[in-house]
Amino acid sequence: MNTFLWGGLPYLVLGILVTGLIWRFRYDQFGWTTRSSESYERRILHIASPLFHYGILAVLAGHIIGIFIPASWTDAAGVSDKTYHLFSLIAGTAAGILAIVGIVGLVYRRRRYAPVFRATTKNDKFMYVFLVGNIALGLWAKLSHADYDYRSTIGPWARSLFVLQPDVELMTNVPTAFQIHALIGMALFAILPFTRLVHMFSAPVKYLFRPYIVYRSRDPKQLAEGRTRRGWESVEP
Amino acid sequence: MRVMAQIAMVMNLDKCIGCHTCSVTCKQTWTNRSGMEYVWFNNVETRPGQGYPRRWADQEQWKGGWKLDRRGRLRLRQGGRLRKLAEIFANPVLPTVHDYYEPWTYDYANLHEAPLGDDYPGARPRSLLSGRPMEIEWSANWDDNLGGATELGPQDPVIQKIREQVGEKVRFAFEQAYMFYLPRICEHCLNPACVAACPSGAIYKRVEDGIVLVDQDQCRGWRQCVTGCPYKKIYFNHRTGKAEKCTFCYPRVEVGLPTVCSETCVGRLRYLGVMLYDADRVTEAASVADDKDLYEAQLGVFLDPHDPAVRQAAARDGVPHDWIEAALRSPVHALISTYRVALPLHPEYRTMPMVWYIPPLSPIVEAVAETGFDGEDADVLFGAIDTLRIPVEYLAELFSAGDPLPVQMSLAKLAAMRHHMRAINVGDPVDEDVASAVDLTAQQIQDMYHLLAIAKYEDRYVIPTAAAGDARRLEESVMPNECSVGVVEGEPGPLGDDSGRRNLPMVSLETFHLTRKRQTADREEEL
Ligand code: SF4
Ligand code: SF4
Numbered sequence: 145m146n147t148f149l150w151g152g153l154p155y156l157v158l159g160i161l162v163t164g165l166i167w168r169f170r171y172d173q174f175g176w177t178t179r180s181s182e183s184y185e186r187r188i189l190h191i192a193s194p195l196f197h198y199g200i201l202a203v204l205a206g207h208i209i210g211i212f213i214p215a216s217w218t219d220a221a222g223v224s225d226k227t228y229h230l231f232s233l234i235a236g237t238a239a240g241i242l243a244i245v246g247i248v249g250l251v252y253r254r255r256r257y258a259p260v261f262r263a264t265t266k267n268d269k270f271m272y273v274f275l276v277g278n279i280a281l282g283l284w285a286k287l288s289h290a291d292y293d294y295r296s297t298i299g300p301w302a303r304s305l306f307v308l309q310p311d312v313e314l315m316t317n318v319p320t321a322f323q324i325h326a327l328i329g330m331a332l333f334a335i336l337p338f339t340r341l342v343h344m345f346s347a348p349v350k351y352l353f354r355p356y357i358v359y360r361s362r363d364p365k366q367l368a369e370g371r372t373r374r375g376w377e378s379v380e381p
Numbered sequence: 382m383r384v385m386a387q388i389a390m391v392m393n394l395d396k397c398i399g400c401h402t403c404s405v406t407c408k409q410t411w412t413n414r415s416g417m418e419y420v421w422f423n424n425v426e427t428r429p430g431q432g433y434p435r436r437w438a439d440q441e442q443w444k445g446g447w448k449l450d451r452r453g454r455l456r457l458r459q460g461g462r463l464r465k466l467a468e469i470f471a472n473p474v475l476p477t478v479h480d481y482y483e484p485w486t487y488d489y490a491n492l493h494e495a496p497l498g499d500d501y502p503g504a505r506p507r508s509l510l511s512g513r514p515m516e517i518e519w520s521a522n523w524d525d526n527l528g529g530a531t532e533l534g535p536q537d538p539v540i541q542k543i544r545e546q547v548g549e550k551v552r553f554a555f556e557q558a559y560m561f562y563l564p565r566i567c568e569h570c571l572n573p574a575c576v577a578a579c580p581s582g583a584i585y586k587r588v589e590d591g592i593v594l595v596d597q598d599q600c601r602g603w604r605q606c607v608t609g610c611p612y613k614k615i616y617f618n619h620r621t622g623k624a625e626k627c628t629f630c631y632p633r634v635e636v637g638l639p640t641v642c643s644e645t646c647v648g649r650l651r652y653l654g655v656m657l658y659d660a661d662r663v664t665e666a667a668s669v670a671d672d673k674d675l676y677e678a679q680l681g682v683f684l685d686p687h688d689p690a691v692r693q694a695a696a697r698d699g700v701p702h703d704w705i706e707a708a709l710r711s712p713v714h715a716l717i718s719t720y721r722v723a724l725p726l727h728p729e730y731r732t733m734p735m736v737w738y739i740p741p742l743s744p745i746v747e748a749v750a751e752t753g754f755d756g757e758d759a760d761v762l763f764g765a766i767d768t769l770r771i772p773v774e775y776l777a778e779l780f781s782a783g784d785p786l787p788v789q790m791s792l793a794k795l796a797a798m799r800h801h802m803r804a805i806n807v808g809d810p811v812d813e814d815v816a817s818a819v820d821l822t823a824q825q826i827q828d829m830y831h832l833l834a835i836a837k838y839e840d841r842y843v844i845p846t847a848a849a850g851d852a853r854r855l856e857e858s859v860m861p862n863e864c865s866v867g868v869v870e871g872e873p874g875p876l877g878d879d880s881g882r883r884n885l886p887m888v889s890l891e892t893f894h895l896t897r898k899r900q901t902a903d904r905e906e907e908l
């Protein structure tokens with residue numbers, strides 16, 4: 145069981161994520177959007193949305209630091225374990241709280257304003273459960289095990305995944321809260337391509353580098369509305 | 382010099398009767414879908430008035446278009462690229478649907494399902510956004526024909542500006558009121574701020590005909606373009622989460638047909654034709670220091686197809702032969718560059734708009750005639766232009782960044798044309814001085830009269846088809862030989878509305894079915 149959860153599942157999730165994204169990109173360019181509801185309501189959104197997005201970006205950065213920077217590096221840089229953990233606790237909690245406050249605001253707004261609620265699909269609600277649940281769980285895990293040293297267990301485990309030699313043992317004794325957080329996190333990654341969250345993969349970084357005005361030619365290949373299948377071309381001259 | 386061609390439009394405001402036919406036919410063709418209920422690619426607003434969306438022309442509030450930074454370079458008024466990305470999670474200056482208006486339908490079912498009683502049953506309005514009963518407080522044309530002008534008029538940004546600057550008393554008292562209509566579509570600008578504002582690069586200007594379009598597959602719903610466009614002519618489809626805009630009816634224009642708004646215009650006041658311009662000079666012209674020079678600067682970007690060197694350069698730069706031929710006969714070029722009676726709308730936004738306007742003259746003639754003078758006498762008219770019923774200052778704020786001169790010149794030319802043609806019609810001797818006083822020849826005045834007053838269909842619309850060789854194929858692209866009725870109504874897909882890969886239904890078919898549904902639906906839920 146442990147082998148599957150910590151040695152197989154992550155690869156399965158990665159597989160779903162990658163194939164899901166490719167499939168979605170090919171099947172559904174048109175549905176690939178933020179589906180913003182800002183045009184219905186802007187007061188709450190103007191506070192909650194940046195809170196959530198910046199919060200969650202900071203959380204992401206925190207996870208990356210926690211997982212990919214081994215303790216030996218920070219030791220070498222002369223940062224004591226205590227300082228590191230204090231920093232991680234404070235910054236992590238702050239980011240988590242930003243994200244939580246933001247998303248609670250967003251969910252409240254979704255429920256409170258009829259137009260926004262009507263524009264919420266089943267898919268969205270399903271996704272929100274995972275998203276909100278996992279942020280809350282993560283924060284709870286962090287706060288309830290404030291001095292837990294994840295850098296000797298979760299960190300090395302996650303890194304071991306990337307070198308294709310998953311060290312399952314490392315995860316077996318991790319506190320349950322962290323384990324659940326990791327599992328739901330994986331679930332979130334797995335459903336990601338099929339929800340509105342895909343918009344994160346089209347973060348418009350290219351915008352910083354392209355010329356302001358975009359010109360395009362009519363593409364001769366895209367002129368006809370439907371793709372005519374072979375053998376069904378028009379017979380008219 | 383890099384010659385490019387664009388299909389541009391001129392509207393002769395003198396003739397607009399404010400019938401909204403253009404808006405309605407446009408809506409039936411393009412935006413009669415859910416998610417787009419509040420959208421009018423073509424709208425006709427009464428001026429003075431707030432316009433649609435409310436007070437769109439106030440760029441202090443909406444931050445649309447370009448401005449010059451301290452070093453004199455063009456910058457989006459909304460902010461630089463980094464700033465825009467930083468604000469992407471909540472656009473601080475995005476108009477909400479309420480700035481346009483909340484779309485609604487009526488509870489028709491109640492009319493025939495209400496129990497028998499003493500009162501007549503009514504059909505209450507229901508919001509198409511929330512599905513709940515609502516009060517109708519605003520719509521796309523709430524202040525049509527100066528409705529509520531005493532309260533709403535002072536909120537017209539142009540009126541506010543004039544009051545500040547000129548201190549002129551602008552009256553809305555009935556006997557001193559003035560108004561005219563301003564039909565608006567997307568300007569298909571040479572220096573489009575919407576394109577520059579799009580983080581995904583989904584909005585583009587077509588090389589062949591200058592039409593600005595949104596790639597529906599690449600739009601990711603960042604809504605920066607809505608803010609970027611100073612004319613507020615990009616709309617957010619709140620159902621699909623994508624931006625949509627006026628398409629200049631490109632499927633029609635490609636096969637040489639005028640846009641729907643032009644074709645159906647009751648006043649026959651719209652002109653379509655080719656403008657040749659020098660693409661290398663656009664940015665430079667859009668960056669001239671003084672707002673008031675922008676009109677001249679844009680005129681300087683246009684090229685004269687009658688100049689053989691220009692035609693040669695155009696051929697070299699790949700402008701098809703029939704486009705160059707069409708440019709020679711272009712009514713738009715004649716009105717903009719030759720006669721110089723057409724003016725750009727709000728050139729101070731620095732987007733180099735390509736839908737130009739001939740300012741309205743008629744109310745002047747009336748006002749002067751009322752004072753007992755002959756309204757078509759040239760001297761009286763020229764003198765009267767500054768005491769018009771529609772103040773020149775107002776028109777100047779719209780069409781020349783506040784500089785009265787271009788407006789006065791344009792109006793003087795129209796006045797001269799009336800005088801000249803009247804002399805011909807009543808058999809008076811023709812006074813050539815009148816024509817030369819406005820920098821035209823008698824022949825030019827008559828040609829202009831032919832174009833503006835007779836306005837034959839084939840003179841109003843000179844539209845070359847997309848490259849002749851493509852024509853047959855293009856026809857098929859407008860009329861696909863495969864039937865695309867497959868998906869007609871936007872059934873919500875698994876990943877949100879209209880998601881999934883299918884050939885999107887032809888808009889006309891989708892519209893047809895949705896309209897029928899809406900017209901026969903009894904309840905809001907059925908929509
Ligand atoms: S008027 Fe049209 S082309 Fe110009 S900025 Fe607005 S949407 Fe873009
Ligand atoms: S159809 Fe023509 S006359 Fe009528 S409102 Fe539109 S532009 Fe004006």
